[in-house]
Amino acid sequence: IQRAVVSSAGMWWAGWAEAFIDNAVRAADTRRLIDCNPLGTAAGYGVNLPLDREHTTRALEFARMQISPLYAQLSRGKFELAALEALGGATLDLRRIAWDLSLFTTGEFAFVALPAQYTTGSSIMPNKRNPDVIELMRATHASVAAARTEIEQLLSLPSGYHRDLQASKGAIFHGFGRGLAALELLPALLANLEWREDRLRAAIDSGMYATDVAVEAALAGVPFRQAYQAAAAAADSAGQGRTPEGSLAARTSPGAAADLRLDQLQARWDALA
Numbered sequence: 001i002q003r004a005v006v007s008s009a010g011m012w013w014a015g016w017a018e019a020f021i022d023n024a025v026r027a028a029d030t031r032r033l034i035d036c037n038p039l040g041t042a043a044g045y046g047v048n049l050p051l052d053r054e055h056t057t058r059a060l061e062f063a064r065m066q067i068s069p070l071y072a073q074l075s076r077g078k079f080e081l082a083a084l085e086a087l088g089g090a091t092l093d094l095r096r097i098a099w100d101l102s103l104f105t106t107g108e109f110a111f112v113a114l115p116a117q118y119t120t121g122s123s124i125m126p127n128k129r130n131p132d133v134i135e136l137m138r139a140t141h142a143s144v145a146a147a148r149t150e151i152e153q154l155l156s157l158p159s160g161y162h163r164d165l166q167a168s169k170g171a172i173f174h175g176f177g178r179g180l181a182a183l184e185l186l187p188a189l190l191a192n193l194e195w196r197e198d199r200l201r202a203a204i205d206s207g208m209y210a211t212d213v214a215v216e217a218a219l220a221g222v223p224f225r226q227a228y229q230a231a232a233a234a235a236d237s238a239g240q241g242r243t244p245e246g247s248l249a250a251r252t253s254p255g256a257a258a259d260l261r262l263d264q265l266q267a268r269w270d271a272l273a
Contacts, residue, residue, distance in 0.1 A: 001103070005211045006204055006247040007257065009195060014260045016097055021268050023090040028272060030086040034079040037062035041069035043161045076165045077155045080172045084148040087179045091141040094182060098138035101193075105131050111203070113194040133189060140182040147175030206239030212247055213238045 037057040040047070046069045057065045066072050104111040114131055122128035150171040154164055210231045217227035231238060248257040255261055 003203070003205060003208055006208050006244050008244075008248055009200070010260055011257050012100075014255070014262065014265065016093070017262075017265050017269075019093045020090065021265060021272075023086075023093060024269075024272050026089050027086045030082050032063065033082060034075075035063040036066040037064070038066045038072035038075070041066065041072035044069050044073040070159060073161050074159055077151050077168050080168050081148060081151045081155070084144060084151065084172065084175050087176060088141065088144045088148055090183055091144045091179045094186060095138050095141040097186075098134040101134045102131060102138065105134075109203075110199045111196060113196065114189075115192045115194070118189060118192070133185065137182050137185065137189075140178050143178040144175045147171040201244065204239075204244055206237060207235040209238040209242050209247060210235040212242070212250065 037053065037060060039056050039060075040051040040053040053065050066075070101112060101114075103109055105114055114129075114134070116129070118131065118133040119129040120132045122130060148171075151168050154168055157164060213234070214224070214227045214231035217230065218224045222230075251257040252259050
C-alpha cells in the first residue's frame with residue numbers, strides 16, 4: 001500500500017463496476033448450468049414407468065432435462081458447489097472493497113466518511129465511531145468459503161446415491177444466507193459514501209508525477225531505462241507545473257482515467273438484463 005501515480009475516484013468506481021459485472025456474468029452462467037430437471041431419475045437408475053420427464057421439465061420451467069439418472073446423483077453437491085463458487089467470487093470482491101473502505105475511512109486516510117447509520121460507537125471509547133458494517137461485510141467471504149469447503153469434502157465419494165450429501169443443505173443455506181445478506185447492503189452503502197476531495201488532493205505528492213515524466217521522455221525518444229532513472233532521481237520535483245487534472249487527462253489508454261469506457265461497461269450490464 002504505497003503511493004504510486006495520480007488516479008481518480010472514477011478509476012476506483014470503474015474497477016469495482018467491472019468486477020461486479022463479471023460476478024453477475026458468472027452467476028448467470030452458473031444458473032444456466034444448473035437449470036436442469038432431475039425429477040423422474042429415481043435413485044440414479046431410472047424407473048420401469050413411462051414417465052413423461054419432458055412434460056415436467058416444461059411444466060416446472062426448467063431449461064432442459066437432466067438426461068442421465070446417474071448424473072442426477074453425481075451432480076448433487078456439484079451444483080451446490082458451483083453456486084457457492086459463483087457467490088464466492090462476489091463475496092471475495094465484497095471483502096476487498098470493504099478493505100478499501102476500511103482504510104479510506106480511517107483518520108490516517110480520511111478519504112471517505114461513512115454516514116452515522118453505518119457506524120457504531122465503542123463500548124468504552126466515547127470518541128470512536130466503528131465502521132462495523134464494512135467490517136462485517138469483510139468477514140462474509142469466510143462463511144461462503146467455509147460452506148464451499150464443507151461441500152467439497154462431502155464430495156469425496158464414489159458414484160451413486162449417498163446419504164452423506166444430506167449434510168450439504170446446511171452449508172448452502174448458511175453460505176447463501178450470509179453472502180446474499182451482505183451483498184444486498186452494498187448498493188446503499190456505496191450510494192451514501194461521503195468523499196472528501198480536500199483529503200484526496202492532499203494525498204498527492206510530487207513523486208506521483210514521476211511516471212508521467214518518464215513516459216513523456218520516452219515518447220520524446222529517450223530510452224525508457226534512462227528516462228526512468230532520470231525521473232526517479234528528480235522525483236521530488238516531478239510535480240512542478242503539473243496538476244492532477246492534467247495528469248489524468250493525459251492518461252488516454254483504454255480504461256484509464258481519461259477514457260474509462262463506462263459506455264462499454266454499461267452495455268455489458270444491460271446485456272445481462
